[in-house]
Structure formats: structure tokens, C-alpha cells
Amino acid sequence: MSNPYIPNLAVIRKIITENEVNDIKTFELVFQDPEAMKNFKYRCGQFAEISVFGAGECPIGIASSPTDEDCIQFTVKKVGVVTTALHNCEEGTVVGVRGPFGNGFPLERMEGRNVVIVGGGFAFTTLRSLIKFILHDANRDRFKDVMVVYGARNPGELIYKYDLEAWGKRDDISLNVTIDSAVPSWTGRVGFVPAVLKEVAPSSSNATAVVCGPPIMIRFTMPVLNELGFPHEDVFLSLEMRMKCGIGKCGRCNIGEKFVCKDGPVFAYKELQMMPKEY
């Protein structure tokens, strides 16, 4: 039986700065042991515990799609002790990865249906993993129409610009990128995510919605999805809680009797409504 607290060692192969303020970076990790890399089977929406030895560990959503085999990507915002230590690492530094943890997005339920993806701010990481997975040649035809509504405070805060550009050129995805308030250099949409979602009004028949973003965005997005007729069991949210062990033992990430690290982080909106409002 393997010890769940021992991380796999991985090398930072590439670091991509995602926003001008330089407090969001994407780290491309390659496991030192190829065997461990192969066994690290993950689904979109799962997370892993990243260790920077000497600083500690913290849970980060997996940003790469399971379809890219050669590396695993994590997008990290510089906030606390471990993320700051991670941002100070250069390429070639050895870090630890433990996981994959959490349940991930319910791909089986979404198969053969339309997919509406609503994201905000830097919480777009796991949604990007989902989009890349869906748009991958092997998977695209398993899903019907795909619509993405992604917003950020200003153009500088938009992450994965290179992906947004590529997806913009495709015809099998309706990409709607918006920023909260107008900025001269920006020619695209302007407006909050909930407003844009109401405007593009995706049809709720035979559709699944996946939402991930700051609490304020979620609070205003839910009524819009209601209006559009999305049943609560077809709307999925990825929650953010403080986590430490990632395996349901340390007792800190519970909402009611459910642990976000083990029973989540993705919950159906119907399930979430029955849980105590403590997240």
C-alpha cells in the first residue's frame, strides 16, 4: 500500500507568465520517474497537491488536459507561502506532486449533450483543461455544441491568451471572452460574465453547464442559468476551500459531512443546495 503523503518528484520544464502583473504563471511539470507519469491518470477538474520543499504544499487545479501526455500543467496565482515560493522557482527546479485528487467534471453525464462553460478570473484553469479535452480530435464528436463564456477584470488578467486565440478561429466552439469594464485597447466584449451569459443565452435543452469562478460571479450566474431553464442537476460548480491533505483525513475542507477534496471539488448545483451554506 503506497503512502499517500509522499509526493512524486517533478521538474519544472517550462514557466509561462499569464498576466501582465506577473502574479499568475503556468508551470509545466514533467515527472522524474516516467512510470509515475504514466500512473498519474487524471480527469479534467481534478487537482493535485504541489510541494515546494521548504515552503510546504498547496492544492492547485490541473490546467492541462489528460490528452496532452508529455507534461502536466498547473496555473498558479502568487498569494501565499507556497505559491510565492513556486513563483520564485526557475525552470529546472524539482518540486513535488501528489494526486490526482477530487472527482473532476462528470464527463459521462455531459456526453452527447451541449456544454456551456462559464468561467471567471484565474479560476479558469480547470475549465481550460475541460475545453482542451473536449476540443481534442478524439473527443470532439462525443459532445454537441460547446459554448464558453469567460471573463476577467481587464485584458491583462485574461489567461491562456494563446488558447483563446486558437479556439477563436475554430467553428465548432462559440467562444465569448469579456472584460468587466471597457479599456481602449480592447475591441472585444465588455460586461460582467452573468450579463454576457444572459445575452448569448445558450439553450438549456439537452445541455450541461459548468461554472467556476469567484463567489461573486457564481452568485449572479446561477439566477441567469435558472432563467435559461437549466435544471439544477445539470449545473456543476467547482468549489474552492482551504485544503491540506487532499485525501479526506485532515478534516478541514468539509461542507456539512462532505469533504471538498474527496467528494468534490465538483458538485451539482442541486447537491450544493442541500449542503449547509458554509463555503
Added chain:
Amino acid sequence: MKTAEKEWNPKILAFLCNWCSYAGADLAGISRMQYPPNIRVVRVPCSGRINPYFIIKALQRGWDGVLVSGCHPGDCHYISGNLVARRRFAVLKDLLEYLGIEPGRVNFSWVSAAEGEKFANVVKDVVEKVQALGPAERLVKR
């Protein structure tokens, strides 16, 4: 702080206030005054800037001695930095000794920019005291 295998050599952390004691240390250097090389200097704007955590953290990290030196009362570039610090150091020193940290581990002095020689003597005196006390154990975190 791995102590040298052969003959143990005390390591002393010196917080010197930039306007007086640091300048005094410079003067000692320019005037070619000899004093033991055991101190490692941390230059601080004023003795008032020295937070007791610095001193306690130094003891925890295994420094054998700490020297805190600032301007004489009345000479402080910031008027009252050293005066406020004086009370703080008084409480800290009494508390540490009361807890059982050997007197001589933490030392305080006023050295003005003109007192190069006094600085050299203060350092000599501190090194001797710490030499006598031996390597630091109390409060050191292994």
C-alpha cells in the same frame, strides 16, 4: 551553525545602527584597529528598528552571541529611536536572563560614529564573554 570540529570559534550577530555604530565600526576599520573577526554585521537604520524577534530568532538559529549597538541617548538621528529601544532591550534582557539564557549571550552598547576604538573594545569584550560561555545550546532549534 555547524561549530568547527577543531577549535570552536564563536559566531556573533551584530546589529549596528547605521548612523553611529556602523560608522564607528567603519572608523575602527579605517584606523586599522584590530578586533576579533567573529561578528557578522546587520546594518539597521536605527537601534529602534531592532525587533526582539530578530534577537530571539538569532539565538534560535544557533548564533552564539548577539550584539546590539546604537547611538548614545540624545545622538539618535531619529531623535528617540534609541530611547524607545532602550526600554525594549531592558525588558528583553531581563526576561531572557530570567528564563535562563546566560548573561553575555545578548549584549547592548552605545557607540558613536567617533568611537572607533570603543567599538573595537566592545567587540573584543563580547567575543571574550561568548568564548567563555561556550557554544550556544539553550533555545537553539536542532
Added chain:
Amino acid sequence: MENLESSIRDIARKLLSDKKVDLIIGYEQGTLPLRTTPCFVDKVEDVQKLVWNASCDANLSKYLVDRKEKVGVVAKGCDARSIAVCIVEKQIPRENVVIIGVPCLGVIDRKKVEAKLGGKEVLESIVEGEQIRVKGEGFEFVLPKKDFLCDSCLTCRHRNPPIYDVFVGEKVPETPEVNEFAEVSDLESKSVEERWAHFKEELSKCIRCYACRNVCPLCYCKMCFVDQTMPAWFGKTNDLSDTMIYHIVRAFHVAGRCVDCGACSRACPMDINLRELVKKTEKIMKERYDYESGLSLEEVPPLGEFKMDDSQEFIK
């Protein structure tokens, strides 16, 4: 004691009905012998719950910081002094608190009673004047109250609250001649090695539960230095060095502010005598700056000011 209790209730009833305060914080009967527990009364009819006896040991001023409403608080001499310190430090707006000052002849230290009974459990206790009658399985003793008071009370020189809005009952005689720092001087007379061995042994029992910090009315920092992570000054495990440093720095932080109410020693589940450390800081303040905290609302905390002739014999 009884008439004190009934007058506390009358005062509380009046304050609540006249809407002078929205809440009264006092003591009510505890669920264990020799214990009372803090109680929050906001309705006039609940005033009956308030009690006053020699087990009212909690320092209720802890509950006043960050409170928006107007509060009446039952305060012994030490409690009132810690309220004064919090008012001077701008943590409690003076107009928000009505201090119901109660003269105090000392509170019972239940740990001393337990030690005396050698583990036999007290099932029932009644304080009769200067005696405590304790009953348990197959025993009943009468103990002289003065031998089982908290250490802080044995050296207390401010039995009457120096600051109050309403005073309950008559003033009790003070005992200014008591040698306040006997224990500290006794420890000071020992050698450095003996003291280190003593504190090392005492503080090694600490389980870092922070009851001493959380019951102390002067520990109101939003982010305590032990909880900081950027930078993490000292470790969070119960490693001996980190634990001893936590206790010295906490003592340092209450220097010139602590009123020796004894709440930290009473709260410690591991029976560590934390008072030995903080009492030393009180002695330093007395000797070096002739300062006693919490006696007036106009005082300036000693570490917040300086004098040209401050003692500096330790500075070469």
C-alpha cells in the same frame, strides 16, 4: 457575598431596563463544583442567572474587545484594571462599557483544591464565610479559604477596582504591604542554570492550545505572531525551542500591560505556572519605570514612551 450578588442583579436589572446597556456580561453558576461560567444577559428577566461568589475567576474583559453594542460588565479589581489597559490602548471605547466594580477578597484556585484532595473528586462545594466545604464520594472536608486562593489573589494590592462606573457594596481593606514579587525574587535568587532547567521542564508540558493567549484580555491581535506565515517567525510544532519562545514573546508582549489577573495560569490544561513569566515583566516595570498598569485611564504604557534618565546599566 449574598448582598453583593443581589445588588449586582439590581444594578444589572436597572441598566438593562433603562437601556443604558444592551448586554450585561457576568457570571452564572457553572456545571462543575468550584466553577462559574461567563454569562451574557440581554433580557431583564434573565438577570436572576447572575451570581457572585469566590469562584468567579474568569476575566470578563476578554469579551469586550470588538464589541459594537453598549455593555455592562461585572469586574473585579484585576478585571477592571485590564479594562483600563484596553481602554488606554483604544480597544474598548470608554463610552461603550459600564464597569460594575465589585470588591474582591480573592478567588478560589480549583487546582490547589484538587491537589490537596490528591485526586479524589469534589462532587459538591459550598463557600461558608472563610471556609470551603467540599464533599465527595466518602469524604467531606472544610478547608480554610485563604490557603486555596489563586496566587494572583495572594499578592493582590488592588482588591477594589480602581476604575468603575458603579461600585457594588463597600470598599474592602487593601493589603499594600504584601510582598508582590516573592515568587519572582525566589526564582531570581536561583542560578541561571537552575532557572533554565525549571522553565525548560515547565514549558515542555505545553501542547500549544493557546488557552493562555485566548483567555488573556490583552491578547487581542488580529494575527498573532505565532500564526504569521509570511514571514513565519517561529515554528508551529510543539518543539521545545519554539514553545519556549512563544511563551517568552507573549510575556514580552504583555510587559507593562499585564495586571496579573492569573487567567493564563488558570486556563492552562497542563497546569503550567505561566504567571511566573508575566509576573517578572510586572516586576521589571515596577523597578525600572516605577509603573503599575491599569490604574488610570490617563496613563501611557511604559513601552510606549521613554525618559532621558531611563536605567541603562546593561548597556556598555
Added chain:
Amino acid sequence: MKWKVLEKSKIPVLIEELTREYEVFAPVKKNSLVSFERVSSGNEIYLGFQNTKKPPKEVFFPQTEILFTYRVGKKGVEIEEHPAPRRKRVLLGVRSCDARSFVLLDKVFSSGEYKDLYYLEKRKNTTIVGLACNHPLSTCFCTSMGGSPFGKEGVDLLLQELNGKYLLEAVTERGMELIEKFPWLMDAEKGDIEKAKRLFEDAERAIRSKVSVEGVSEKLDRMFDDPMWDQIHQKCVGCAVCTYLCPTCCCFDILDEGTNEGKRVRIWDTCQSPLFTLEGSGHNPRPSGKERMRQRIMHKFDYVVKNFGEGFCVGCGRCIRECPVNLDIREIVKKISTWQV
């Protein structure tokens, strides 16, 4: 024969022989505190206590435990696991409520896909010798929580004190194994067994503190937003006494100590501290004492019932005796069980 008798004077001999083959942990008295320590000789141990301040959970789940050590060098990182020692151990003098707490803790550390090897390894290697309670405290309410002063749950070998000697009852084969290592132990007569039975009944009657948990879990489900929570948390100062001294509290934090060369340690943590759920963004789902007190009660009496099938309070009374402000969990459970919509 699973019933044996041991003279009190023979305890040191038993311990001596045990230490040859096992690592022995037993209650030791140091000034006013009795706690479980490793003992090497018989005369160190002290069995005249009602219950220890710190629960014996620390023998399996220590306050600070090294998970692994790491060395960060030029050529990369080396990790060296720090597995639990494989040696066989005996934990002696455990009260029935604490022994039962091990059974509950096992559920947390072994449930689900991931097993906590540090805890489970020590549990597997340890034989539990229980010490029955002839004189429960006034704050004990184990009988209301599905336990009993002579409870055998989680116990391999139960010691019952009869005047001058101990009756040993092997509860599991592991207990039987332990007894067979001491052929000089005499078999117990019928009279001893009868006497122990009567003592058991006296002890159970002696527990007057009764708390009904009937329907508490269901009621708690509907009480999340009840104004009651505003009242009961007011006097709580948010320290960690009730959680660190609770035999079934096992929340922990993980942190690194040492930069290039150091160790990753697991330490006790408490849901009563604001840092427990404070997020990097500054948001805290449990900002005040009210939410944190509610979490402690909901977890102990509701969430674990849903996850593991039974409440996690064993009625040992430590949190009642040691709470600095005498906040009594029995009062809270009573309020909940008598709660009407």
C-alpha cells in the same frame, strides 16, 4: 482460561518481562500530570488515576509526527520516508472510553481510497491493555454514548482492579497471546469473576451523568441556521483545549520545517482556530466563533454519524473538565435534543 489474576505487587515484574519483548507505554505521573509515556521499568507506572489529561490518542497520533525528510541539492531532491517503527508495542492502562476512541479513529484513518499508514501501522503493532473504571468521575457519561466503564471495545486485555490484585480478562486472541506469555499468572477463581461483575454494575450505576443523543443527528441537520448557535458560542474563547484533549479529535496540519534540508511534519490542528479554514484570498467560510463552535458540534454528533454510522463522542468528559470557561458539551447536546422546530 481467559481469566487470570495478578497481584498488585507483581505489576513491576509483569512490566519488566513485557519490556523485553515489547515497547511498553503506560501512565506515568509527573508532578500533577498523568500522561502515557514509554516505560522501561515497572515502578515508573502509576495506575491510581481517574483519567489522564491528554488522551492516549497521542501514542498513535502524536502531536508532531515526521512524514518524511527531504534534502534539496544541486542535483535534485532526495526524499526519505519516515515510516512508523515496526516494533511490537503494548499500551497499558487505557480506560474503556479511550479504547473505544481508537475504534472510531481507525474509521477516519482507514476509510476511503487512501490509508494513513503512520497511524494504522502503529495500531496494528500495538496490544491494548485496558483498565476498567471502578470510580468514574462526575463528568463521565460514557454510558450515554454507547460505552461503559468496563467496556471491552478496542481492548485486547482488560484489567479490573479488585482490592489488592487485578483480574485479567482476555478479550481478543491478541489478549490471550499476551496472557500466555506469563505462565506464572494464576487462573482466577469464580469469586473473583463474580466480584468484578458486581464492581462493574456499581460503576455503571455510579455514572449519574446522562445525556440523550437520541435524534440529535437528525435535528442538527435542520438546525444549521438556528439562532441558538448565536448564544452558545459567546463565552467560548476559541482555544484548542477541547479538541486537543478530545480522544476522537484527529484533525491535523502539514507543514515543512527547514529550507534545503528539513522535514515535512504533521501536527495537531483545531477547527476552533480561524486559520483552520482561512483561504489564500482572505475569505474564511468560518469567520467567527459561532461557525467554528457549530462545526465542532455538527461534526461530533452529525457529520460522523452520516460518514461512519456513529457519533464520535465517547463521553470521557475531558472537554468539560478542562474548558477554561466551563462550556459543558452535555448542556449543548441537551439543548439540541430538546430543540423543537
